[in-house]
Amino acid sequence: RHVTGAEPGRVIIMGETAGMQELMQWPKGWLVVTVMKGTHLPKTDTIGLCDPFVKVSLGEHSVKTKHVRKTLNPTWNETLELPVDAGEDVVGKFIEVHENNLEHARSIACLVVQLYDWDVTGNELIGHCYVEVYAIMERIGRPGAHGLELLLEVKDENELTVFGFDGQPTKLMVRIRFVLDEEAAQAKAAARLAQEERKRRKRMSLALEEERRLQSQIIEESLQRQMEAKERFLAQLQRESMMGGDVFACGGGAFGQTGLGHILEVITPALIRYEALPCTDMAAGVVHSLFINEEGNVLSCGSGEWGQLGLVQPGVSTSEEQDLGDEDFVYEQLVPREIHFHPPLFGSGSLKIVQVAAGARHTMMLSECGIVFSCGDGRYGALGYEEASQRMPRRVDKIAGCGKSVSAGSYHSLILTDDGLVSSCGTGNVGQLGDLLEIETSGGEEERGEAAMMRAEPQVIPGCSNIIFITSGAFHNLVIDREGQVFAFGSGGHGRLGIGEEVEKVLRPIKVCGLDSSVIMASAGDYHSLFLTGKQEVFATGSNQFGQLGLAGRGGGKERRYVLRPLRMEAMEDMEVSHVSAGSQHSLLVTREGDVYACGCNFSGQCGSGGKTALETPTKIKFLEGIKIITASAGSSHSFFLSSKLARRQRLTAQMVIGRIRNQSLAKAWDAWQREVDASYEIADWLHEAAGLQQEESWTEARAEAQTLLTWVFRDMDKALHAKEQLAHSEAWSLFKAFDLDGSGALSPSELRLALDSFGYSEEEVDFIILRCSDDPDSQVDFDGFLQGIWPVISSEHEELQ
Numbered sequence: 001r002h003v004t005g006a007e008p009g010r011v012i013i014m015g016e017t018a019g020m021q022e023l024m025q026w027p028k029g030w031l032v033v034t035v036m037k038g039t040h041l042p043k044t045d046t047i048g049l050c051d052p053f054v055k056v057s058l059g060e061h062s063v064k065t066k067h068v069r070k071t072l073n074p075t076w077n078e079t080l081e082l083p084v085d086a087g088e089d090v091v092g093k094f095i096e097v098h099e100n101n102l103e104h105a106r107s108i109a110c111l112v113v114q115l116y117d118w119d120v121t122g123n124e125l126i127g128h129c130y131v132e133v134y135a136i137m138e139r140i141g142r143p144g145a146h147g148l149e150l151l152l153e154v155k156d157e158n159e160l161t162v163f164g165f166d167g168q169p170t171k172l173m174v175r176i177r178f179v180l181d182e183e184a185a186q187a188k189a190a191a192r193l194a195q196e197e198r199k200r201r202k203r204m205s206l207a208l209e210e211e212r213r214l215q216s217q218i219i220e221e222s223l224q225r226q227m228e229a230k231e232r233f234l235a236q237l238q239r240e241s242m243m244g245g246d247v248f249a250c251g252g253g254a255f256g257q258t259g260l261g262h263i264l265e266v267i268t269p270a271l272i273r274y275e276a277l278p279c280t281d282m283a284a285g286v287v288h289s290l291f292i293n294e295e296g297n298v299l300s301c302g303s304g305e306w307g308q309l310g311l312v313q314p315g316v317s318t319s320e321e322q323d324l325g326d327e328d329f330v331y332e333q334l335v336p337r338e339i340h341f342h343p344p345l346f347g348s349g350s351l352k353i354v355q356v357a358a359g360a361r362h363t364m365m366l367s368e369c370g371i372v373f374s375c376g377d378g379r380y381g382a383l384g385y386e387e388a389s390q391r392m393p394r395r396v397d398k399i400a401g402c403g404k405s406v407s408a409g410s411y412h413s414l415i416l417t418d419d420g421l422v423s424s425c426g427t428g429n430v431g432q433l434g435d436l437l438e439i440e441t442s443g444g445e446e447e448r449g450e451a452a453m454m455r456a457e458p459q460v461i462p463g464c465s466n467i468i469f470i471t472s473g474a475f476h477n478l479v480i481d482r483e484g485q486v487f488a489f490g491s492g493g494h495g496r497l498g499i500g501e502e503v504e505k506v507l508r509p510i511k512v513c514g515l516d517s518s519v520i521m522a523s524a525g526d527y528h529s530l531f532l533t534g535k536q537e538v539f540a541t542g543s544n545q546f547g548q549l550g551l552a553g554r555g556g557g558k559e560r561r562y563v564l565r566p567l568r569m570e571a572m573e574d575m576e577v578s579h580v581s582a583g584s585q586h587s588l589l590v591t592r593e594g595d596v597y598a599c600g601c602n603f604s605g606q607c608g609s610g611g612k613t614a615l616e617t618p619t620k621i622k623f624l625e626g627i628k629i630i631t632a633s634a635g636s637s638h639s640f641f642l643s644s645k646l647a648r649r650q651r652l653t654a655q656m657v658i659g660r661i662r663n664q665s666l667a668k669a670w671d672a673w674q675r676e677v678d679a680s681y682e683i684a685d686w687l688h689e690a691a692g693l694q695q696e697e698s699w700t701e702a703r704a705e706a707q708t709l710l711t712w713v714f715r716d717m718d719k720a721l722h723a724k725e726q727l728a729h730s731e732a733w734s735l736f737k738a739f740d741l742d743g744s745g746a747l748s749p750s751e752l753r754l755a756l757d758s759f760g761y762s763e764e765e766v767d768f769i770i771l772r773c774s775d776d777p778d779s780q781v782d783f784d785g786f787l788q789g790i791w792p793v794i795s796s797e798h799e800e801l802q
Contacts, residue, residue: 430504490505
């Protein structure tokens with residue numbers, strides 16, 4: 001039937017009566033489709049976001065929009081043009097094919113709108129909509145018509161409604177207009193003029209920005225000449241103060257998983273500052289992170305959507321008498337915060353945690369006495385007990401022995417006991433539980449279903465004994481026995497298991513061959529694996545899409561997309577490697593000297609190289625030079641580095657004491673210069689405190705040297721402060737551009753609130769700051785308003801953030 005003005009999104013098959021005759025009268029022209037926005041998109045990426053774009057097709061012609069990164073409610077506002085055949089031709093084609101190929105007939109008569117998720121490895125179709133163009137041609141083809149706006153409901157391949165992240169139907173808003181060829185030519189000419197005007201404005205903006213950059217560079221070079229000597233002392237002081245159990249972080253922190261107090265990407269390692277130092281162990285997951293301090297307390301940060309943080313809101317008691325609701329728990333934490341265990345779960349007394357593991361949405365913890373705890377998403381059984389979501393750490397009771405080590409994959413967990421046996425729980429759809437063979441023999445694939453692929457109670461993996469080390473990737477596992485042999489099971493895609501062939505799944509542990517000597521450590525990433533032998537040699541296998549295997553030295557490079565057997569990293573042959581860590585698609589290597597090398601994906605700065613270019617060969621992280629790193633943890637898009645604890649316990653020699661007094665004096669003077677303090681303040685008391693009870697013959701000489709350096713710092717105070725004011729203007733412009741997400745040249749209320757939230761302001765403080773710029777809280781703020789109303793308030797926080 002031909003239905004005029006039909007419901008948008010519904011497929012209508014053309015009839016053979018009056019509708020056909022009316023259609024044959026339509027002339028040839030252009031269909032102008034404006035893709036405006038989408039709402040309620042489903043989560044398709046591992047971090048719970050989407051990179052959507054829209055493809056529009058009519059007959060044999062198709063066009064698509066640009067993809068929008070990391071959003072579930074995208075806005076495109078892109079105008080696309082498709083040629084429309086004359087009605088007589090369309091009817092002829094329709095009659096020719098509709099009897100044999102109904103889908104082809106639909107594509108001729110209907111506008112097909114397809115919603116995709118963009119990805120580096122391949123685009124994924126989310127759903128589609130059909131619009132019977134010729135049924136609404138009369139409404140969209142009127143001269144001077146603005147167009148018809150349609151809200152289309154997205155359907156999947158089975159013509160079922162697609163639901164988004166919040167349970168609402170996924171919808172697309174488009175505007176459709178039909179123009180004749182002459183009108184289309186005029187519209188294109190107008191579009192070309194508009195595009196040229198935009199390019200001209202962009203050139204002017206770039207020229208202005210370049211001028212400001214040059215001015216800022218001149219000021220910075222002037223200051224640099226005055227500060228070179230001071231910076232050398234300060235850099236040494238910073239390295240000395242950071243050594244000893246400190247944790248450094250870099251990479252993406254969209255949910256606060258870097259623990260640095262903000263959600264920005266950090267491309268060089270930055271010190272995590274929190275009170276419960278030093279740190280003894282850490283684990284980087286997908287969207288959350290875990291830390292252990294010397295007292296055995298666990299700290300967490302990042303996303304807690306499924307309870308994986310194990311944190312309650314400040315002021316909420318975890319006593320036995322109080323029942324906690326969903327609003328009492330933390331769903332996002334920007335800095336590491338201590339987890340308080342619920343006393344009734346394990347009785348009174350202190351509890352010391354010695355190991356943590358971070359999965360995609362759950363957390364595993366091992367205490368000193370061998371008790372295993374877990375929290376987070378339990379829908380797939382990864383917690384070790386029947387619970388859909390556990391928001392506070394709970395003991396895993398049904399373990400065959402005393403826990404010795406734990407590991408966490410995306411949706412499964414492994415537990416190593418002191419008798420050398422390994423237990424598994426969670427989902428085993430690709431064999432990551434290591435014993436699905438027993439389940440497989442109990443019934444066919446259809447009879448088992450999805451429920452049979454999951455197990456909440458940990459069970460011992462058969463044929464896996466004398467194990468001393470375990471590690472879990474997203475969907476595969478590696479275990480090492482006492483003889484140094486490695487066994488692998490789980491997903492075998494891209495050769496990540498290192499068994500010589502690419503298989504969909506390996507249901508039982510199988511030996512990894514090709515390693516020259518016994519293996520003492522291994523690390524399983526999402527798509528690759530790393531092995532460290534007793535000779536301190538590193539072997540790698542699996543995906544090499546971003547160079548994470550570090551094989552450029554073998555003539556392979558990134559063009560060798562994956563390998564099926566472990567290959568030696570020849571670039572690390574002269575290094576005594578002591579620790580390896582495999583992330584989602586990058587690798588970290590730590591040497592005995594404390595140096596760190598990184599390779600692989602670096603889109604979020606997770607390699608800490610100072611840029612975002614992928615590293616095809618192991619590259620030394622120069623920003624950690626002078627700091628002895630003992631271990632590292634690679635997450636999905638971020639990394640952690642733990643420095644040595646020995647420096648905290650070493651007694652300072654006389655020469656080190658004098659050097660520290662000199663450096664700390666200069667550091668205090670530098671701090672005073674930044675705060676514009678008068679140069680005449682007394683430092684004698686501070687110098688006496690810094691010396692402590694150390695009685696050194698060179699004390700008088702050191703104090704005199706410090707006083708001379710202090711005077712030198714304030715020598716050009718007025719000139720330096722003037723230059724600092726000019727530099728602040730340049731910094732304000734850089735920060736303003738970072739906050740202007742859509743590049744419009746002005747900050748919208750949502751952009752401004754997001755920016756101020758990243759500095760830790762409360763909602764009341766944000767409202768007060770916005771009112772400093774305008775009486776209307778919904779108005780946009782240009783750069784002048786930002787400089788006068790907001791920059792003076794946040795400039796101190798910006799310096800701290802930098």
